[in-house]
Structures are given as C-alpha cells and as structure tokens.
C-alpha cells in the first residue's frame with residue numbers, strides 16, 4: 001500500500017493517552033517527522049544543556065515551559081528541511097498563545113494545519129497508565145502528585161484548544177482506548193477520511 005502524501009498534523013490529548021506511541025505511527029504513515037516538545041526538552045535535560053538547566057525544575061513540577069521559549073524552539077525545528085512538506089507535532093501547541101505562534105510560522109510558509117488528531121481517554125485510565133509508565137521508564141514527572149497536576153494543567157490550558165480546532169473544521173476525534181494497533185488503525189482511517197486521501 002502506498003503512503004498518503006505528507007500533511008501538517010497535530011496530535012493532542014491528555015498526558016498518558018498514548019500520544020507519543022501513536023505519533024510515531026502517524027509520522028511513519030505520512031512520511032513526516034514526529035516532533036515532540038516533551039522529547040526535545042527531556043533530551044536537553046539529559047544533555048545538561050543551558051536550555052535543559054532552565055527548564056528542568058518546571059518539567060519536574062508538571063508546569064508548562066513558558067510559551068515564548070517553547071514557541072522559539074518549535075519555530076526553529078519547523079524551519080528545518082525535513083518539515084517543509086509536513087510534520088506531526090506531539091505535545092505542541094498546548095496553550096492558545098502557542099496556537100497563534102504556530103499559525104504565524106505556518107502562514108509565513110503559506111501553509112496551514114491540515115488536521116488535528118484528538119486522542120480521547122478518560123482521566124482514570126490515563127492516570128493508571130502513567131503510574132505504570134513510572135515503574136517502567138522512571139520519568140521524573142511521573143510521580144502521582146505530578147501526574148495529577150499535569151492532568152489539571154491539561155484541563156485548564158490545553159483542553160480549550162479542542163473547541164478552537166473543531167471550529168476550524170480540522171478536528172479528528174479518536175477513541176484512545178484499546179491496544180496500540182487497534183488505535184493506530186482507527187487514527188489512520190479517520191485521518192484518511194478527514195484529509196480526503
């Protein structure tokens with residue numbers, strides 16, 4: 001089966017919904033880079049870069065990194081050649097300000113978002129999944145207290161973006177519950193339909 005043409009895509013959903021795993025699948029299928037701000041931040045913390053040192057405490061508390069800093073990092077990443085025809089952003093934008101910054105970057109390229117995948121999952125399920133990930137991966141922001149705080153931050157700052165994307169007619173909601181292949185198949189079908197592929 002041939003791959004659909006590249007597209008400019010986002011995946012949003014509560015922390016623990018499985019966005020990272022599905023982002024990789026979508027990126028493979030649409031032959032675009034998967035760009036995760038969380039991964040970029042964690043790599044900087046691990047590498048003890050100046051950026052990493054600035055953001056470490058913020059990330060470990062479950063708060064959001066300031067918009068200006070996050071927007072700059074994403075704008076820089078999107079200016080790279082591999083993202084010219086399409087990309088899959090995972091974990092960005094997370095605030096209304098970030099949506100506007102992304103719109104501006106794309107407008108400069110004469111481009112716009114094609115679709116936003118909303119991976120739906122209820123809070124109890126995602127908290128359970130994150131507590132399990134804490135045992136497996138040992139992420140510093142996967143303690144129960146921080147996990148709960150990240151859900152609150154999502155509800156307050158990121159969930160409002162869903163209505164915004166829906167208003168633009170580009171929201172594709174997918175049930176995130178189920179095994180990885182099943183959810184991936186659901187996303188592919190819904191995205192192909194939305195993109196007319």
Ligand code: AMP
Nearest residue numbers: 037038059062063064065070091092094
């Ligand atoms: P994630 O891997 O997407 O769950 O992100 C982990 C942490 O990185 C978040 O809890 C935030 O502290 C930070 N982070 C990731 N993406 C963003 C973003 N778009 N804006 C602000 N902070 C972010």
